[in-house]
Amino acid sequence: MTAGAAASGRGGVEDLLRELAPQVLTALVRRYGQFHLCEDASQEALLAAALQWPADGIPENPRGWLITVAARRLMDQVRSERSRRNREELIAVATPQSEMLGPPADAEPADRDDSLALLFGCCHPDLSSPSQIALTLRAVGGLSTAQIAAAFGVPEATMAQRISRAKQVFIQTRFDFTLPAGTERTERLRAVLHVLYLVFNEGYTASDGDQLTVPALSHEAIRLTRWLHRLLPDDSEVAGLLALMLLTDARRAARTLPDGSLVPLAEQDRRLWNRAQIGEGIALVSAALPRGQAGPYQLQAAIAAVHDEAATMADTDWPQILSLYELLELLAPNPFTTLNRAVAVAMVHGPEAGLRVLSELAADKRMAQYHRLLATRAHLEELAGDRKAAAADYLEAARRTTSLPERRYLAVQAARLGSA
Amino acid sequence: MKYLLLIYGNQEKWASIPADEWPEAIAKQDAFNRKYQATGELIGAYGLADAVGARLVRRENGLPAVTDGPYLETKEYIASFYLLDCESEERALQIAADMPWADVEPVEFWPVLHEAKPDL
Numbered sequence: 001m002t003a004g005a006a007a008s009g010r011g012g013v014e015d016l017l018r019e020l021a022p023q024v025l026t027a028l029v030r031r032y033g034q035f036h037l038c039e040d041a042s043q044e045a046l047l048a049a050a051l052q053w054p055a056d057g058i059p060e061n062p063r064g065w066l067i068t069v070a071a072r073r074l075m076d077q078v079r080s081e082r083s084r085r086n087r088e089e090l091i092a093v094a095t096p097q098s099e100m101l102g103p104p105a106d107a108e109p110a111d112r113d114d115s116l117a118l119l120f121g122c123c124h125p126d127l128s129s130p131s132q133i134a135l136t137l138r139a140v141g142g143l144s145t146a147q148i149a150a151a152f153g154v155p156e157a158t159m160a161q162r163i164s165r166a167k168q169v170f171i172q173t174r175f176d177f178t179l180p181a182g183t184e185r186t187e188r189l190r191a192v193l194h195v196l197y198l199v200f201n202e203g204y205t206a207s208d209g210d211q212l213t214v215p216a217l218s219h220e221a222i223r224l225t226r227w228l229h230r231l232l233p234d235d236s237e238v239a240g241l242l243a244l245m246l247l248t249d250a251r252r253a254a255r256t257l258p259d260g261s262l263v264p265l266a267e268q269d270r271r272l273w274n275r276a277q278i279g280e281g282i283a284l285v286s287a288a289l290p291r292g293q294a295g296p297y298q299l300q301a302a303i304a305a306v307h308d309e310a311a312t313m314a315d316t317d318w319p320q321i322l323s324l325y326e327l328l329e330l331l332a333p334n335p336f337t338t339l340n341r342a343v344a345v346a347m348v349h350g351p352e353a354g355l356r357v358l359s360e361l362a363a364d365k366r367m368a369q370y371h372r373l374l375a376t377r378a379h380l381e382e383l384a385g386d387r388k389a390a391a392a393d394y395l396e397a398a399r400r401t402t403s404l405p406e407r408r409y410l411a412v413q414a415a416r417l418g419s420a
Numbered sequence: 421m422k423y424l425l426l427i428y429g430n431q432e433k434w435a436s437i438p439a440d441e442w443p444e445a446i447a448k449q450d451a452f453n454r455k456y457q458a459t460g461e462l463i464g465a466y467g468l469a470d471a472v473g474a475r476l477v478r479r480e481n482g483l484p485a486v487t488d489g490p491y492l493e494t495k496e497y498i499a500s501f502y503l504l505d506c507e508s509e510e511r512a513l514q515i516a517a518d519m520p521w522a523d524v525e526p527v528e529f530w531p532v533l534h535e536a537k538p539d540l
Binding site for chain 1: 421422457458459460461462463464505506507531532533534
């Protein structure tokens with residue numbers, strides 16, 4: 001079966017193009033250097049394919065087609081009058097035409113390693129976090145600047161600047177397709193996973209929007225992490241992150257009402273949860289956990305799995321969740337984990353015990369004003385029967401959050417308790 | 421995360437700045453704008469016209485009713501505003517503190533509500 005038969009319709013073309021995007025870019029950079037120009041050229045080739053393929057059908061060798069078109073665009077740009085001022089530095093790019101017609105290097109392992117090296121390169125520590133995200137989505141994810149801008153709710157010009165700057169820094173890192181080794185590899189993989197995690201979290205946008213113009217970032221994060229998991233099947237944290245995303249995203253349909261208001265976990269209609277995604281997530285984390293030292297993503301995935309397995313909030317295995325949070329806190333101590341642990345403590349040992357954990361946390365002045373701590377405390381105060389304190393904390397949390405749906409939810413809680 | 425920066429002032433204050441200092445002040449502000457447009461963090465920067473041009477627009481009985489103000493009676497009014505999109509509040513505060521006018525006028529700093537839903 002050809003790739004053309006497998007991918008049907010516009011969505012199929014889109015998926016195929018995203019899959020091929022890093023391969024096309026790395027093939028170009030390997031042949032011609034000049035990352036900045038190759039990146040533009042491969043984007044243009046992807047765009048040309050997105051317009052032509054749905055109408056004309058997918059070519060026999062889609063990857064070869066894209067590389068040929070991108071190489072042609074690259075040559076056009078080199079020759080064009082516009083780039084005259086750049087011509088001197090680009091002399092090296094003016095490779096003989098015969099080079100272009102050489103056999104497409106279809107060797108799968110080389111592609112595999114190059115795409116992985118590109119992803120690692122996009123998450124180089126010299127790049128700021130927003131730059132890593134933007135460059136990963138464009139160079140590895142194959143999204144256009146307009147799509148990335150729409151997904152983050154900023155003007156295209158702003159995102160174009162961000163990407164342009166990211167490319168400059170990327171070039172300064174002297175990317176050479178070498179995969180980092182040893183502890184550097186571990187560090188870089190951690191950065192890669194963090195970028196994918198941030199993209200996923202950014203993905204909780206209010207409307208699902210038109211997938212083609214405003215791509216759901218959580219879906220894109222899942223797609224890229226799934227791809228990374230295929231490249232590094234033995235890495236437990238990659239599997240853990242993929243599981244965490246699937247198990248969290250599985251609750252998407254239940255998390256909001258049609259009017260956009262939030263539904264907390266306890267009140268979600270669990271019949272709306274995506275069982276297939278939960279099954280896949282549980283299988284992934286179950287396979288990853290016994291492989292040795294569990295990392296933070298695996299533990300978070302395990303916690304999400306315990307929630308997803310419970311038929312009702314009351315059926316939730318809170319002692320298991322509590323012990324997982326305790327492990328997580330030992331492994332990667334941070335106040336947000338402690339905040340979550342406080343809820344588990346309250347469910348196992350009663351709300352007063354949970355409130356004691358929170359009061360330790362609130363000793364840190366910045367945490368004391370954090371809206372999620374206030375909201376959690378309000379919830380536990382209500383469980384403990386102190387409606388007045390709960391109403392006050394819900395109100396303060398509503399004032400502190402910068403998320404509009406969350407502010408509405410918290411204000412409703414404050415009003416509910418205040419009026420009774 | 422998006423943030424709004426506001427600079428307040430009034431004619432009296434602007435008039436007190438000697439004419440020969442204006443080109444430098446404007447150049448500094450232009451440099452600030454270019455710097456943060458280039459990093460992809462400054463979405464827009466706008467200076468407002470004088471308060472004599474400000475209006476209040478209401479609707480009365482379904483018809484627009486436009487009056488002067490509200491700032492003519494006010495001591496200070498908005499002179500310019502800036503929209504940022506930054507990685508963190510720390511970063512946005514850092515940019516606000518880099519605002520040339522911050523030497524003269526405090527920069528008012530407002531987080532913008534966004535639609536992103538946290539996982540409750």
